[in-house]
Amino acid sequence: MKIEIWSDIMCPFCYIGKRNFEKALARFPNKDLVEVEWKSFQLDPAMPEAPKYQDDMYMFVADRKGMSYEQSKTRHQDLIQYAKSVGLEYNLDKALVTNSMKGHRIIQFAKTKGLGEKAEEILFFAYFTAGKNLNNSATLVELGKEIGLTESEVYTALTDPLYLQKVESESYEAQSLGATGVPFFVLNRKYAIAGAQQPNHILQTLENSFAEWQKESPQTALNVTAGKVCIPDKECH
Structure with a gap:
């Protein structure tokens, strides 16, 4: 059975949702x-690579949402605690707000090599925990290699x-x-499940x-007539 998951690597609830999904899947017999496929969804395609207040997420959101700096910081502190409850460390004080397209392009290439989930995880961590700039070329090459891509493939x-x-x-x-x-x-x-639901609901x-x-797709047991056979990592007999 196929499960498709759309996310944006700069969406805080997507990383939390990933953890909750993993917990649910681990309990599924x-x-x-x-089969799980991660898919791209850009929340803000028009976001500049270096927006105003790029290095201050609290001010960036306050300015965009028309709220005070204190209100924004309180909301983000609640988010940090929520992330911690699922085992994630959000260091939003050093997060660098930017357009997510380059990260998504790397995910799309990684998917061609069976590395889509790994790319998601590494880029989520880079943004929310490590404070990496996901529009810096050298940083993207470094992260690409961590995913399993060559510098040429990142390019x-x-x-x-x-x-x-x-x-x-x-x-x-x-x-x-x-x-x-x-x-x-x-x-x-x-x-369909919208949002970062709890593991029990996902399960x-x-x-x-x-x-x-x-x-709809019953697993059919085959009636096998046995003969001489070679088995991987074992002798032929």
Whole structure:
């Protein structure tokens, strides 16, 4: 059964939602029959690479939302505590607000090598915990290597129009499915979970979706006639 997860690497609830999903999946007895695909969704495609108040997230949000600095900081402190409750450390005092497109392009390339989830995790950590600038070329090369990409592959991800198109296509796809924000989880194209739900809720939805999928796609046991065979890492007999 396939699960598609749309997220933005600069969305604080997406990282929290990732942890809650992982906890739910770890408790799911049929997790080996689940395929997970991470997909791109840009919350603010028009965001400048170096916006006003880039190095002060509290002021950046206060200015954008029309609230006081103190109100913004209080909200973010609540967010830091929420993240801590799921095992994440958010160092928002040193976060650098920026456009997320370059990070998404790297994720799209990483997906072609089966490294999509790893790319998500590393970029989330880089932004929310390590305070990395996700529009700095040297930083992106460093993070790309941590993901498992070469410097040349990072350059390709950042310059080939294909990966820009993939990001935009997946964002449009999410909207066509009814997503108005992220994280957005779609299970078997029949169930959807919007937002960073608790693991118990995710697990219940996972079980319901899997039960339907299993009815539609029953696992058939084959009637095998045995002969001489070679087995990986063992002798042929």
